[in-house]
Amino acid sequence: MQTNLFNKWNKIIKISKIENFQEINNKWWNIINERYNEKQRFYHNLTHINELLNLEEQFNCKLKKSEVIQWSIWFHDIIYDPTRSDNEELSAKLFIDFSNDVKLSEQVISDVNKYILATANHTKVKSDEEKDTDLLYFLDMDLSILGTEESVYNAYSDAIKKEYSHIPDDKYRIGRSKILQSFVDAGYESLYKTNEFKEIYGKKAINNLKNEIKKLQQ
Template sequence: MDLQHRWLSTAVDVLKISGDLPQKWWGVIEGRYSEKQRHYHTLRHLEEMFQHFDKHFKKLNQPELVVLAIFFHDIIYDPKANDNEEESAEVFSQFSKEVGNLEADKTDAVMKWILQTKSHSVKENSDKDLQFFLDMDMAVLGRPSEVFFQTTRSMQIRFVKNTSIFLIRNTKSADQRFCGAFVSDRGYLLPTSFTKCTMTSPFKI
């Protein structure tokens, strides 16, 4: 299923959004993720996340909310800014207010999940949908080294934890603690994600 079809199907058939709003917001999503400053946070990234979603959606409690989180989590991306997640959550809040039929608790959940992509640090007892969503977002770290570096060419992943910022570029000298900072927090739910981090990623623990 292509991204536009997936979005319109979710908006119209699942969320029951009427009128021209589904098409209007698809235009916003497509336009934002096609911006020239993006190298990794693109429509291709969404497609890859949905590949994992399609394999695991039956395990999700609220798959429609995970779909919304995927579409909106990187909708604002300025490589020089440090508030992309907050701004992306705000755009989702605007979407929710405009469509008018999303319950407050569901809106809050999606906004919380988007904000969690700032650190990707959650505990074992956190919402399973949130854990799956975060694993889908960072599944690239579970790829073999050669695939990882090809995929993330010209990319910077910024991970902020304990006031330290690790920058990952197309180099094998990236900080070795990056992967370990994730795998130490909880068990991961995608078999191709961080559960194999020490074996398949370029970061040796």
């Protein structure tokens, strides 16, 4: 996977026509690896990034701003501390540091910053953002794990539980159940924003969420 990821990293570096190629790789590729391999990460790691980049390739023909989505994928979880509530803001700030180093266009910087911040609440897209179909695809990609096969979903839910091991078990069960139930109550048409993800992942996601809620309440 590491070689595959490095190839994808080089791909977006070239798409963005970044100068000082070797220098940038030495600095930021190391930062990417250090951050996403932190000990508290069991799901929000490079495997997650790789899966989203695969989805970006799968749906690339539907996208208008592939460059924006790829940078958003790489940086949306670069800061991840389960004990904090401002990970998205901090991730966006680190992306700004990166963009200053590599001199991305102002439009790309603005869009990626917006996309990263939007992951703070996937199901509530602002009215002025609803027409940005690329943003909707990006958010759906990030939630695609919810609609995967049962064994994959169970591994995901186990990993999330490990990431929140600092929370007492009873409190975790109550909090996690409440969040998942809100997704179930809203329905898959609220969970996913694009027709493709609703069709492919929607109903399976609701079934997975219901099954996890049952387990949490046992």
